[in-house]
Amino acid sequence: MGDYVRQMPHQGSSDLAERPSTAMRFHIDVPLLLLLLALTAYGLFVLYSASGQSMGAVIRQGRYFAVAYVIMILGAQVSLQRYMRWAPWLYLAGVGTLLAVMFFGVGAKGAQRWLQIGGFRFQPSEIMKLVVPMAVAWYLADRILPPRFKFVLIALALVGLPALLILQQPDLGTALLIAASGLFVLFMAGIGLRYIFGAAVLAVASAWPAWVFVLKDYQKQRILTMLDPESDKLGAGWNIIQSKTAIGSGGWQGKGWMQGTQSQLDFLPESHTDFIIAVLAEEFGLRGILMLMSLYLLILLRGFWIGLRAQTSYGRMMAGSLTLTFFVYIFVNMGMVAGLLPVVGVPLPLVSAGGTSVVTLMAGFGILMAVSTEKRTVAQGM
Amino acid sequence: MPQHITLKDPHRESRIYSARTVAAIAIVLALLAVILTRYYALQITEYETYRTQSDRNRVQLQPLPPKRGLIYDRNGVLLADNTPSFILSIVRERVSDLDATLTALQGLLPISAGDLENFQKKLQRRRPYEAVPLRFRLTEDERARLAVNRYRLPGVVVDAQLLRHYPHGALFSHALGYVGRINEREAFELDESDYRGTFHVGKVGVEKYYEDILHGEVGYQNVESNAHGRVLRVLERHAPVPGADLTLHLDIRIQRAAVEALGDRRGAVVAIDPLTGGVLALVSTPGFDTNLFVNGISSKDYSALRDSLDVPLFNRAIQGQYPPGSTVKPMMGMAGLESGLVTTESTVPDPGWYRLPGDSRRYRDWILRIRGTGHAPRVDLNMAIAESCDVYFYDLARRLTIDRMHEYMSPYGFGERTGVDTTSERSGVLPSTRWKREAMGQVWYPGETISAGIGQGYVLATPMQLAMATSVLASKGQRKTPRLVSSIDGEPVAAPLLEPLVAKDEHWLAVYEGMREVVHGKRGTAKYLSKGIEYDMAGKTGTAQVIGIAQNAVYNEDEVAERHRHHGLFIAFAPMEAPTIAVAIIVENGGGSSAAAPIARAVIDTWLLGEAG
Known part of the structure; x- marks a missing residue:
């Protein structure tokens, strides 16, 4: 690879730069692609068992993956400048659709999250997971970093507006993920430690008012259940007791593929979606968990590496934010299934069955690939 | 304004970014370590606990009630035999809302106040995941109605059980006596383990005098069942020993x-x-x-017998x-x-x-x-x-x-x-x-x-x-x-x-x-x-x-x-x-x-x- 060369863009006339690899030409980050392929293959393998040996479920999920890979690769072809140019407009459109959801949206299970256009259902909050960091990065990219107080405030407003709109849908999980993705941009932009500590203090201080004024009853219940699942064994605590039992009974070796009694005998709820890690833990044991974590860690490290090599502030901030957001998925999902965090609707990235999060995540990896292969284009343009 | 004078410094920004990346990686590793510790604790440290719990979830010890001994007269004429009867039971652990389930059942078949009272009493003494009987002697019609509604009644089980039957009814009433449902006092006196899954006991007469011999020995089986209580396979079985048959001098x-x-x-x-x-x-x-x-006389029948001159x-x-x-x-x-x-x-x-x-x-x-x-x-x-x-x-x-x-x-x-x-x-x-x-x-x-x-x-x-x-x-x-x-x-x-x-x-x-x-x-x-x-x-x-x-x-x-x-x-x-x-x-x-x-x-x-x- 021409990594060394790309570190010195002004030597663009060297032989290596003259012959970009096929992967480079198509803006593919090969290590990242291989890791993602390994992860999604592992995910399908687990899903087959978790869905009760349903080949239909695997094919459906495979189709989602196929669409998602295409979107990722298409997304990688778009130059970062273009993403930056689009950012404010996408942001405005996104906030607009969120407002539309608030007034005209359709809902399910007591939450109003979708927009119905013809026969097509569309969840604007999902797109905002990408649009919010894009917008914050756009806002900060041309400024001197670390940003001054005024810009930090404006950036926070850019994050806060969509996050609050989603929070009232209500969709706490997505709101937190979107807020995190925006805040990660600020973090990577190098905002002072005093902001970070300030935010931490504020978060702790706001816990009480949030409990009283913001959190809905069912959300409070989830937190209480996490703290003491035994208090409601057959009700809200059931999920968490069963998932912990599934995980714990897997031991080091696991019970074997399709041999998990918790998952195969329907004791584990949501076994193919949000709680799929419990199936993996039960059937493949701690070994399987370590393998999954290794894959995730390599993807994360690759993401950080891409950020470190990025040439522009915009690319750097996007890479850092997308990588950290990916991590939040992992942390929240694995934590909630193991009873460390309250149950919020966050899937295990690229493993849980479902199309929406897969497409968003892979689109994010597309942007990451665009960052990864950006310099060459920029360098050539210079 | 100062920011017009201060220019962007790519090297400084890059340095800051690198530092933040290092910090981010450190946080990520730390949090992954927390998660891993948690999984380690569940899967290695507390493995035995959860393994047991998962087995308890799926494996249940089911009592196998013994067949009660038959009673014959001296010519070999059957005086007391056992005929299959269907019982409606509830596995409490599999029912999320008991009241709702009982209400739903009452919509499907008659359940008397006495049935409910007995059920509630037995509910207090049950073992986890034990099926507690609610209604005995289901008719074919009632069984059909339950089967149709089974999907919305998780934890409701219909079991066949052998029930005492006296083919000659009143002819031997005082010679044989009869069995009846175990009442609270008897439940207290009988050896609980011997009567797992048995709901009847000799009340008077030969049926009571020879209770130990007629009853037999309870067996058990370990069965694997799913979250809905459906038995999938039998893992281990100890057959019950049927009660001994009695031949009487009676002619x-x-x-x-x-x-x-x-x-x-x-x-x-x-x-x-x-x-x-x-x-x-x-x-x-x-x-x-x-x-x-045999299955709890109705109060009307009972008072008729009790009050008869x-x-x-x-x-x-x-x-x-x-x-x-x-x-x-x-x-x-x-x-x-x-x-x-x-x-x-x-x-x-x-x-x-x-x-x-x-x-x-x-x-x-x-x-x-x-x-x-x-x-x-x-x-x-x-x-x-x-x-x-x-x-x-x-x-x-x-x-x-x-x-x-x-x-x-x-x-x-x-x-x-x-x-x-x-x-x-x-x-x-x-x-x-x-x-x-x-x-x-x-x-x-x-x-x-x-x-x-x-x-x-x-x-x-x-x-x-x-x-x-x-x-x-x-x-x-x-x-x-x-x-x-x-x-x-x-x-x-x-x-x-x-x-x-x-x-x-x-x-x-x-x-x-x-x-x-x-x-x-x-x-x-x-x-x-x-x-x-x-x-x-x-x-x-x-x-x-x-x-x-x-x-x-x-x-x-x-x-x-x-x-x-x-x-x-x-x-x-x-x-x-x-x-x-x-x-x-x-x-x-x-x-x-x-x-x-x-x-x-x-x-x-x-x-x-x-x-x-």
């Missing part, structure tokens, strides 16, 4: 003959084989359908204590001969009444009312038995005294439970001075000895005791505890032998002759029985005066008269040369022994001559 033919002969009268018949001590018939009428009790739930054969009347005369005669107070030749003058020396009160002979005189100027033992002379026995009783009478009569089984293998037997009364002192705190009066001599006064005996006494008489003093059960799982069970009553053979024969003349003699009190008889029968009539009806508080005018009539009694054994059956019969308010004696003939005919007889 359905005699039982039926006795019930038919009694008809709609209240009474009791007990027949014993003197050779074995086996009980050939145990009848108390009216009976009742024991099947009603005829007290059908009362087992007259072993609980009914009646004055035996003149039926004690053969045993009294034996006492006179053995004590030497009388001989076969000695006589007593009989003016039709008897007076204690120094007392003006006259004790009348029953014949005085009819003939205005005694049986004969002088009466010997033979005539005293054959014609049931009271005066002869008044005199004997006086000379014997009550305590010696007690001594001579006890070996026949009077005054204490016979120990027959069934429940709720009563002991009757064989009075003595000591008995009166202890039971009533009073001294014995000589006049009381006189009535005791003819089986009246304080003397009380159950039909079972009378039958045993007759059997002792018939076998010349061989004493055996009466037995209903002849074999357990084909293994014969002998009646426990008691110390025999030793008496001179000629004494036995003398008494036998008197009893033979009761039936076959010209002036026998039951001479009408001998018409067309094909064997020699020894019998003795008896009449018991009714003082009052204690059990019944309410009765109407017409019935008062009927219920004040004398009880008719009769004891008999046959054939005389080698007796194989001894019977005792009482017909309440039968008027006299003539109500009872034909029943003995019917019973003995059936036994000796077969059904044609």
Whole structure:
């Protein structure tokens, strides 16, 4: 690879730069692609068992993956400048659709999250997971970093507006993920430690008012259940007791593929979606968990590496934010299934069955690939 | 403005970014370590706990109730068997909202308040994941309705179970007793592990006496089932040991003959084989359908049985204590001969009444009312038995005294439970001075000895005791505890032998002759029985005066008269040369022994001559 060369863009006339690899030409980050392929293959393998040996479920999920890979690769072809140019407009459109959801949206299970256009259902909050960091990065990219107080405030407003709109849908999980993705941009932009500590203090201080004024009853219940699942064994605590039992009974070796009694005998709820890690833990044991974590860690490290090599502030901030957001998925999902965090609707990235999060995540990896292969284009343009 | 002067510094920004990346990686690693620690704790440190919990989730120990032993009569006729019945149970752990489920079930099939109450009680004592019965005896229609609605009733289980069934219903009600649902007190007394999965227990009679033998041993199986409670496979199985089958001495033919002969009268018949001590018939009428009790009798049916003037739930054969009347005369005669107070030749003058020396009160002979005189100027033992002379026995009783009478009569089984293998037997009364002192705190009066001599006064005996006494008489003093059960799982069970009553053979024969003349003699009190008889029968009539009806508080005018009539009694054994059956019969308010004696003939005919007889 021409990594060394790309570190010195002004030597663009060297032989290596003259012959970009096929992967480079198509803006593919090969290590990242291989890791993602390994992860999604592992995910399908687990899903087959978790869905009760349903080949239909695997094919459906495979189709989602196929669409998602295409979107990722298409997304990688778009130059970062273009993403930056689009950012404010996408942001405005996104906030607009969120407002539309608030007034005209359709809902399910007591939450109003979708927009119905013809026969097509569309969840604007999902797109905002990408649009919010894009917008914050756009806002900060041309400024001197670390940003001054005024810009930090404006950036926070850019994050806060969509996050609050989603929070009232209500969709706490997505709101937190979107807020995190925006805040990660600020973090990577190098905002002072005093902001970070300030935010931490504020978060702790706001816990009480949030409990009283913001959190809905069912959300409070989830937190209480996490703290003491035994208090409601057959009700809200059931999920968490069963998932912990599934995980714990897997031991080091696991019970074997399709041999998990918790998952195969329907004791584990949501076994193919949000709680799929419990199936993996039960059937493949701690070994399987370590393998999954290794894959995730390599993807994360690759993401950080891409950020470190990025040439522009915009690319750097996007890479850092997308990588950290990916991590939040992992942390929240694995934590909630193991009873460390309250149950919020966050899937295990690229493993849980479902199309929406897969497409968003892979689109994010597309942007990451665009960052990864950006310099060459920029360098050539210079 | 300062920011116009300060330019972007790519190197500084890059440096800051690198530092932030390092920090981010550090945080990511730290948090992943937290997650990993958690998974390590669950999967390695607490592995055993969760492994056990997951096994407990999927594997359940199911009790396998044993099949209750069957009961046959001596001819192999099935008297108690088990028929499949369907039970609706609930596994509490699989039901999220019990009230909603119960409401839904009530919409599908009738569930009584009693069912619910029993269910709630059992719910408190269940083991985790144990199915608690709610409704028994589901009809086919109810099962179909449950099957259709099964998807919305998680945790609701329908199981087949064998349930006791009495094919002959009322015919054997008092002979067999019945099983019923285990009640709270019984649940407390029974060994809980032996009765896992068993909902019934013997309540009275043979069913209760032989409970341990009939019940068998509980087995169990480990089954794997899913979250909805559906059993997927059996992992391990320990088969239950079925209860032993009982064969009784009872003979359905005699039982039926006795019930038919009694008809709609209240009474009791007990027949014993003197050779074995086996009980050939145990009848108390009216009976009742024991099947009603198997699954909890309805309160309407129960109050009908409980409040009936005829007290059908009362087992007259072993609980009914009646004055035996003149039926004690053969045993009294034996006492006179053995004590030497009388001989076969000695006589007593009989003016039709008897007076204690120094007392003006006259004790009348029953014949005085009819003939205005005694049986004969002088009466010997033979005539005293054959014609049931009271005066002869008044005199004997006086000379014997009550305590010696007690001594001579006890070996026949009077005054204490016979120990027959069934429940709720009563002991009757064989009075003595000591008995009166202890039971009533009073001294014995000589006049009381006189009535005791003819089986009246304080003397009380159950039909079972009378039958045993007759059997002792018939076998010349061989004493055996009466037995209903002849074999357990084909293994014969002998009646426990008691110390025999030793008496001179000629004494036995003398008494036998008197009893033979009761039936076959010209002036026998039951001479009408001998018409067309094909064997020699020894019998003795008896009449018991009714003082009052204690059990019944309410009765109407017409019935008062009927219920004040004398009880008719009769004891008999046959054939005389080698007796194989001894019977005792009482017909309440039968008027006299003539109500009872034909029943003995019917019973003995059936036994000796077969059904044609």
